[in-house]
Amino acid sequence: MRLSRHARRVQRPAQIRGKFARHTKCIRARVTFCFRRALRRFVFAAALFSSSAFAADPLNSSSHPQDDSRPPITVQPDSSHPDDEGEHTETNLVPVVGGSTDLGLGGGYFAGIARIKQGADPFLWNIDSSGLITFKYTHSKLSVPYQDFYARLTIPRLFGSPLRLEIRPSYTWESIEYFGMGNASSVAGVDPSDTYFKYTRGHPQFDVDVRTKIVDHFIGRFGFRYIYNSISVPLNSKLADDQRMATDEVKRLIGATDSHSVFLLKYGVQWDTRDNETSTHSGTFDTIDVKLSPGGSTQFPYRYGEATLNLRGFLPLGTKRITLATRVVGDWMFGNVPFYELARFDDTFALGGSTGVRGVPAQRYYGKLKLFGNAELRMEVATFRALGKELAFAFVPLFDAGRLWADTESHPELDGHGVGLKYGYGGGVRVQSGSSFVIRAEVAGSPDATPISGYFAAGQAF
Numbered sequence: 001m002r003l004s005r006h007a008r009r010v011q012r013p014a015q016i017r018g019k020f021a022r023h024t025k026c027i028r029a030r031v032t033f034c035f036r037r038a039l040r041r042f043v044f045a046a047a048l049f050s051s052s053a054f055a056a057d058p059l060n061s062s063s064h065p066q067d068d069s070r071p072p073i074t075v076q077p078d079s080s081h082p083d084d085e086g087e088h089t090e091t092n093l094v095p096v097v098g099g100s101t102d103l104g105l106g107g108g109y110f111a112g113i114a115r116i117k118q119g120a121d122p123f124l125w126n127i128d129s130s131g132l133i134t135f136k137y138t139h140s141k142l143s144v145p146y147q148d149f150y151a152r153l154t155i156p157r158l159f160g161s162p163l164r165l166e167i168r169p170s171y172t173w174e175s176i177e178y179f180g181m182g183n184a185s186s187v188a189g190v191d192p193s194d195t196y197f198k199y200t201r202g203h204p205q206f207d208v209d210v211r212t213k214i215v216d217h218f219i220g221r222f223g224f225r226y227i228y229n230s231i232s233v234p235l236n237s238k239l240a241d242d243q244r245m246a247t248d249e250v251k252r253l254i255g256a257t258d259s260h261s262v263f264l265l266k267y268g269v270q271w272d273t274r275d276n277e278t279s280t281h282s283g284t285f286d287t288i289d290v291k292l293s294p295g296g297s298t299q300f301p302y303r304y305g306e307a308t309l310n311l312r313g314f315l316p317l318g319t320k321r322i323t324l325a326t327r328v329v330g331d332w333m334f335g336n337v338p339f340y341e342l343a344r345f346d347d348t349f350a351l352g353g354s355t356g357v358r359g360v361p362a363q364r365y366y367g368k369l370k371l372f373g374n375a376e377l378r379m380e381v382a383t384f385r386a387l388g389k390e391l392a393f394a395f396v397p398l399f400d401a402g403r404l405w406a407d408t409e410s411h412p413e414l415d416g417h418g419v420g421l422k423y424g425y426g427g428g429v430r431v432q433s434g435s436s437f438v439i440r441a442e443v444a445g446s447p448d449a450t451p452i453s454g455y456f457a458a459g460q461a462f
Helices: 005-049 238-245 248-254 339-343
Strands: 088-100 104-117 120-138 141-155 163-177 198-215 218-232 260-272 283-293 304-316 322-335 369-386 389-405 422-433 437-445 452-458
Touching (some): 088 120, 104 141, 198 260, 218 283, 238 248, 248 339, 389 437, 422 452
Antiparallel strands (some): 088 452, 120 141, 163 198, 198 218, 218 260, 260 283, 304 322, 422 437, 437 452
């Protein structure tokens, strides 16, 4: 049937709309494909000008995943590889056992969920959490000296840039020992496990850390920390007796022992050329960190600061299976420092404990100035597969040494005369799973140990 001129004019727009509707999906698909292709080519072109910004590790181009067969994200894209190839989510929930002769032996959990993408080392983002409770049997009594729980969000490439964000809420409750101030404090003729030398500290804490690339390998760091400290000092204790009856210098170093809050501003710079963050075989990792507490109020009474120089070096000896790992640490605290921080550096114990001078009991020595070093010979003796994973077994002899000073001024009555070196020696084994998880067990002797100290923990000592 022949249509009138008016009908043909009405039908033509309808036909156009029909054709447009039939081809909309095709057009959208082509636009989406072209946009993705252009975006990927832009990323590739930008990487030519700054390859380290899109390297496996955006802050350190020397760091590479263990599996070098995975293509980096700077590989030229093509249509045969979809955008989400190799991207997936990994989850872990495992029981853990840990502790030391200082804190007792206990158990807990480790949980984690991470978004993984090929060539993006170690992940796109990660949420992990851990908890540990330890038990210790002394003087025919079972105690719970340590409880620690944390959760942490890590984003290595915030907003797609070389900006690493970490947010970490945590809670720790610990029974801590105090034997006196200075490098010459003595426990001769007494039982160091006696409750007379103990006090307790519980502290919920919230940390935010941001690291950003200045140039390749050179990293700036800033953040803040809030801590609430709930402290209990028994009246019949060494700490309470020193607070009442010790010399004026010791009384000044101890200060008040009331519960309080601390707010810290954190700044630092880092130089990182390590080949792998978790299991390092070559390179250096050197840091300068400064923490400042404005303080000066009723709720935040402590106005003080801390400056830490931490130098780490890793040297392969002929083969990547044998690595000489060394560290030198200098730590200076100034101002009105909370007394419990005087045994610590970088949120862990200094002369003593599993990450300081091993062999020396944790919390053994208190002072504002600390200098110590560590040396390990990490020897991978075997690799094997178990539970579907590649594992490496290593034997590690170690030697640590250092000393501290009670204050920046000379106090030989507290620090003694001469070198006054505190040291520990021993060895241990390490089991590494992939490139991101290490378990270590170590024993160390020291003139301060009774008779040896033992440690079982996750992660390298440094």
